[in-house]
Amino acid sequence: GAGVSQTPSNKVTEKGKYVELRCDPISGHTALYWYRQSLGQGPEFLIYFQGTGAADDSGLPNDRFFAVRPEGSVSTLKIQRTERGDSAVYLCASSFSGGGINEQFFGPGTRLTVL
């Protein structure tokens, strides 16, 4: 079956621009996570959705970052007024349920470069 997909795979933008990154989770997975990974680092948690609602958004670095999951499936991570420091790989993961212990399935990531 299909895994987690993310689009675009690469995004190059200029400082100050707005970007949207999309995540299609595995069908039937109710929990969805966004992480950010900088070069040489492990993934860093950003936000977690259980269904349509953001159950934990404490990892979002500031109010320029926002994510939605309006129908409990596809999610979009939105970054306003991008800065060079936002350059990283943005990873999405999904799991069957956020409660209990569940394996997370990661997508390939979107590499964001802010010039």
Place this chain on the structure above:
Amino acid sequence: SQKIEQNSEALNIQEGKTATLTCNYTNYSPAYLQWYRQDPGRGPVFLLLIRENEKEKRKERLKVTFDTTLKQSLFHITASQPADSATYLCALDLYGNNRLAFGKGNQVVVIP
């Protein structure tokens, strides 16, 4: 604040030998710990999960131990193969909602 430490130096190992990686953590008492594999340009792939009341877990050529007193997990790849070359990440669930905190990862290079 909590910290998860993995050796930053790459581990170069001869094919057929056992690779051993270490994950140390501080200021936290996780109920379980996970190990992931990450290849260049790809997302992490789940390998193994070990709970706090389990001393050891195995899956094929992989073995994980978990010492909650030492706050340490060891990850072993036995009879290593070149295809095992990748970065291995340990991860802790911070708040019981699968919000994972990852170490930096440890690269393994298996030399044929």
